[in-house]
Amino acid sequence: MSFVSFWVYSQNTPSQTYADFLSATARLQFQNDSENVTGEISFDVQITSTTDSLFVDAKSLKEHEVFLNGNLVKSDYNGERILLHSRFRESDTINLRIKFTSEPKKAMYFIDATGDGSWNQIWTQGQGKYTSNWLPSIDDMNDKMLWNLQITAPDHLTSLSNGVLTQKKELDNVIQWNYSMDQPMSSYLVAIVIGEYDSYKLFSETGVPIELYYYKGEKNKALATYKKTKEIFDFLEREIGYPYPWQVYRQVPVKDFLYSGMENTGLTVYSDSFFNDEIGSNDRSYVTVNAHEMAHQWFGNLVTETESQHHWLHEGFATYFSMLAEQYLYGDNHFLNLLYTKAENLVEQSRTGKSTELLNPGSSSLTFYDHGAWALHALKVKVGDKAFKTIIRHYLTTNAYDNVTTFDFLEKVTEITGLDLLDFRERWLLNKSFPAKEALQILRSYPEMEEFFQLKARSISNFNESFTSFKEVANERDNIPALIEMIQQLTLHDDIRKYDLIKKVSNYDLLEVNRAIVLSTQQINDYNRSVIQTLIDEPSYVTRESAMFLLWQDTKNKKELLLDLKSRWDTLSPELNMSWLVLALSTPEFTNAEKQLYLSLLRDYTDSKHSMITRQAAFDYLIQLDIMSEENYRDLIASCFHHVWRFYKTSREHLRTGFKTETGREIIKNLMTEMSDTDQLKVERVLSQ
Template sequence: MKTFFLWSIASLYSIFSIAQDSPSQIDIVDFKTAAVDIYVNENSEIISGTVSYNLTILKDTPSLFIDAKNITRYDVKVDGKPVKADYNEKQIVVESRFRESATHDISIEFSTQPNTALYHIDKDNDGKWDQIWTQGQGKYTSNWLPSIDDMNDKIVWDISITAPSQYQAISNGVLLETTEVDKNRKWQFNMDIPMSSYLIAMVVGNYEVAKKMSASQKQMELYYYPEDLQKIEPTYRHTIKMFDFLEQEIGIEYPWKVYKQIPVKDFLYSGMENTTATIYSDQFVVDDIAFNDGNYVTVNAHEMAHQWFGNLVTETSGKHHWLQEGFATYYSMLAEQEIYGEDHYYMTLFENAESLIAQTKAGRGTALLDPNASSLTFYQHGAWALHALRGEIGDADFKLSVRTYLKQYAGRNVTTDDFLKIVSNTSGKDMSEFKNRWLT
């Protein structure tokens, strides 16, 4: 029950995935790439920088917007020329003659003082921050970075961070280079697959890193505080084994070149699956003895599975949230079965069923496709649905369906019907009854 309890805590952030609604403009403009250059001030909590977007206009429009909150200063240019822009506390609205099929570069120089989504942590209570981390799920990244809240507009993000040289900066993707800038250091990261902005990560702090290699030659970067050298093995125990298992079980190689895991202090939840860079609570940093009482294994497996389910393929809206959380929960259960055995897997299924039954008896049960469902429904009910689906169509068709689904929608957004159509085509079975019984 302890493992299940910790897993439940990890699940709580799912309720924020649909917490903020922003107008959609995906039928008007397609943001292609973003180059972010962030400056972190050692003596301030103000974040400043520049973000430059390359975009294509899909339909004539006199203006477009970039989501932005807590902005204290901004300057906008289109194709290198200053343009009129207004700020309404939620978006920077850029005015220009945007013509269909035209491509443009929009750059925003800005400063922001975020009150959420990016946190300065004073670990030693000396009145100065010594760690920064972000939490973007819930469409919160725009609280510190002018970005696109709509998860259906996926962008290739390249991020650079200039921070005090005594710290290490970590973000999504491969580290290309570091350069010295006065008393600071600039870290430049590269991504090559588009992703939703809620998956952007930034961590600045005092870290060392243990580098490992998966069976498929993917680099694993396991970060730790310098004083926790002896806790690396128990904290990250089974990480490589689970990673190798998930690649084999899912049938799709991990899509990126590097996978990082970074502990932070006072994290809001147990973990967050930012693309290539999972951030997790440093309460899971344990030694050999503490490992037996509570450890990172379940959270580790869950956030790892999200790299495929949620990051590579992303829901279109909260109605289809189980495509992320149900899948991540199910595959983390399979990864734990690989470590702890079949009895552990079925005991987890049983505990999940008991919790779902209790929720229903309390009058709080909802359909899995209800966008206002509880995290218990999205996660545990979603995992149960996949367990049932595998039993219904057979192991071979289930695996082929998942592989086809990930290949067909890689870098894109999906609905439940997109997935079920692939299952039906693969298995030759009508999924109407399954959808009615398990999802609606």
Template sequence: MIRVCLIFLLLLSFFGFSQQTDYVDFKEAKVEISINSKEKQVEGHIEYTFEILKDVDSIYLDAQSIKLDSMQLLEIRPHIHTEYIGIRYQNNSKQIIVYNNFKREQIFELHMNYSALPKKALYFIEKDEGNQIWTQGQGKYTSNWLPSIDDMNDKIEFDLSITYDKDYEIVANGNLTDKKTNEFTTTWRYDMEKPMSSYLVALTIGKYNKKVENSKSGIPLEMFYYPEDSLKFEPTYRYTKRMFDFLEEEIGVSYPWQNYKMVPVKDFLYAGMENTSLNIYSDAFVVDSIAFVDKNFVNINAHELAHQWFGDLVTETSGTHHWLQEGFATYYALLAEKDIFGEDYYYWRLYEYAQELLEQDKAGQSTSLLDPKSSSTTFYKKGAWVLHMLREKVGDEAFKEAVKNYLLKHQFKNVKTDDFMGEVEKASGQDLSEFVKVWLNNKAFMYDKAMKSLKKSTFIQEYLMVDCEVETSKCYEYLSSWISDEAKSKIIFQNHELIKKEAFINPLKVRQAIAQSLSDITTDLKADYESLLNDKSYITIEAALFNLWRNFPEEKTKYLNQVKDIDGFNDKNIRTLWLTLALITEDYEPENKKSYFDELTDYTSSKYGYEVRQNAFQYLNQIKACNDACKENLKQAGKHHNWRFKKFAKTLLK
């Protein structure tokens, strides 16, 4: 035992000075798993093929608390024979270490049977509409349910075969090649053709329908949706094909995978995740036509799609170069939206990013873009700004040539910032060392330079010109003028006293600003403000309902009846507010008070998505009506896998 521990310590010391990828290349993984949702268990068989690059006496797979049932090592000798090798290994609950006298150019297969009870990375979701199972590898490590390589520098071709209840759909990386159903289960076989980092291995299990549309280049775009959400399909997946076709042309490199699948899931950890060929995203972005105005899937879809090139095809070597994934995905998603919504939208979003980065600077929280501990604001939004400024500096032609060469040269490999900047210097003929120093190495965001770039847009010039905190004489007239909705909204938020009847004769976004900013409603504006309850915006309706209910107590019943049947977004923002107001409105349907209270309390249970639960908890807490059932649900929420919701619940429990 002492000798084994000593070998393990020596191994850790050895790999501390060099990556395993210098010594071994895992090439292919044939994975067969069956999932037991009752026991929350994964049982699997894996066959890894790997090549020895340098002589070494041990190799490892990452395996977090995985039970290893059996293992075999085979040496593959082309045109001769396959030979089983006597094997010695150790499973220390973090890694499976295989000891052997491995020699350069040898090729092996490693076969293993295992089981796992994953605490993270693979999640079991239980809802009334049906169970779901989904994965999240990035930041959580696929090795919690599949012995694999956490180091993103080793890219492997994964072929997944997954067995589960026959009444459910299974979606995974790659192309579905076969389905076999027996009495109780179905086995789904997926094939990948190219390698990827292990954190991008993914699967989803749930009850879905799907529609398929081919891109201009012939790539199948598989769009999944819940059977009950057929009417939400079009607004949810609006512009998908257009964005795909745009990005292929703009990037200049063909989409590198067999298909592109989009699958919504419940209680997801993030907005979306760019698993190779499989975008798993939060069903909060499954929307109807009204919700589309304020909260849609377009940006998330474009962002995760852009990652298929920037992150999946070429992958950072380490967190130091994380902006090569998130900055690029943010920038190219913005370009795709620019193609749809126009140039003003593009500059407006850049302006919003700049303001967020400025606030980060003021808070003393800014870091270099090459700091692996940087914030998401830095990686995503500063990264996008760097690409915008770089393109301005070198020109469209050189920029696009550099991006294309960068992707083709490093496809299915890992990259550093110098790899990209080197291609830009070659394509442009410019020395970009000063640009790197100012925009990448510098902690501060170059706000003045960014604003100079933004002012090339007449839309931004106009927005900056309108400032009612400095000059108020023309602001009332601006509200009925030709200026942009963004500029008018700015005026309203700066000085809501300027709101007169004429201000309501404006497009939806301006009316939304009125609903959100004008909390004290005068009698002469009452009828105009009431019209906001008919707007096609769940944000507007929510704000208008509360403000009207508060300002005109004698007409509470009228307002409650008017929006009684509206749920709002998937988080039931309007319904939960409505229930709360109905409960505290004296004499409003007293015979239904109990059912309304029961409904609001029920929304705190795990049957619902965490966004719905959070709204219900907040309202019940505000009216001091969180009963024993609510409190028990709150305790349960304090153990939720979504860290934001868990933090919210723990804070409320204090």
């Protein structure tokens, strides 16, 4: 495809070409006992060519009134858009104000964490183009405007939005929070979070305020979760070479989030499954999500795709810059391993015929994120580090606060390097499958990788053939991916010399390596017992859980072991605690009274106050052991209609499994008699799937 036709192909057609929405000022009220949004939004609109009508996207409106330049006017509403008929003259600036009540079905979520029937947390998810589900606005990403949001909510809660907090007013039982921005953005990036939070503040090297939010009383988790935030921020500013484009940066965890994180402008919202204490953060690190969403503040928020065909300009770039941040934090071997793993997944996707070209708007996340990141890396290898940095800086400077296509980016590359890029485009952007050969060539150009590939090739050799290279790898404390690969390969061999290798590398005191050792151990024997015993106190709940299970299987004094572990560990993750309870229930030496207590503690984990991961693990255990109580089934049925797809899908599978057991069937049928006809029908539908 030639350059010119490529450009025509990606031209953008905004949905409302005759009007430019300049600014939006919203005033919104939230009440504890309601899941409605009440308020008004006022737009200043520049008419760019004379027209007879204007529209505003608005879904789920219960009621609304429209004012044009202060006067109440008639409008049409079709459930999707408010349509306004009038004579709008070119170059006029008008004010459009909409008073409304909306009842959002999606994009805004009211979370009832305590199960008392009223929400205690609200968060929004605007991508893609969903903000109009709760707030009348312009869905089109190409109409960027200045946003000012005022939120009024109960006074025990903190309300957050995009931009700087200009005023916080305490009124009767409520607080009014006023946020304002000084640069424009697309409406999918508008966000609101309301909840019980505390926060602390840092400043970047360049003086940007970074506000870090956490659930009240959980400062220890905040310090662990946000440990790398400032380092990543400073790194990205330096690496990207364009100053952070917004006035403030906030990060806030929310409950039952749809994804890992979302890069709302200046306000990253992320799943609280990444909000963990020091040990939990070792198992489930926030670093990748942290860096990814932060990189979007430039790639996606400052320069925004015109349409989803160019989605890699968001996701590929954010993924690549987060990989670079991880390289900065954890070293070259870690970075190369990321490249390698992503290539492996992409090759697998190609093999199964699910690959698409990177510029196909229907591409998978894997393609947009990881193929996109790889394309950038290939480009960087091609043009060199220095030119790459110049390209990025110029690309952002030229298109700041505007919309972009792939062409805009490639144009910069050509401008700065003089390369025509025909080859690059064919291979990385328009190729239907992942260019595995080129990727392998790039990987092989790193000496560290060559050794890793040699080790990989060993996986089919016998132990004697591999022993020398195993010994070499075991000497390299710094090459964590190679050490882990070796540990995994050792599981295929019976030779007892492998235990010396394992012992040796376990002495390096590397968290990931020690976790791999425990996870790859099937059973304890006289050669590995001492290693597993020393790893029981590792600062990793995952390692502790597996080591506990291995030692429990191995020992005759099971009760003693469990009580000893419980007393020496200061903190347990919910998952580790559940695992402990399940083992205790299977330990004959505990009394019936003790077991009754443990069972009730285990059953408590299905309560909606816990995270989805915890609840899911609890259902796994309880269903498997067939010890679900009526309360557990009540929680499970509620989970079947949760807003997160992954969670309701597995919950529905659990419900069907439970229904096949005698007690399960009886409890479910009993619970259904208490339900409304509609709810009964919904449950029946799940059971019959």
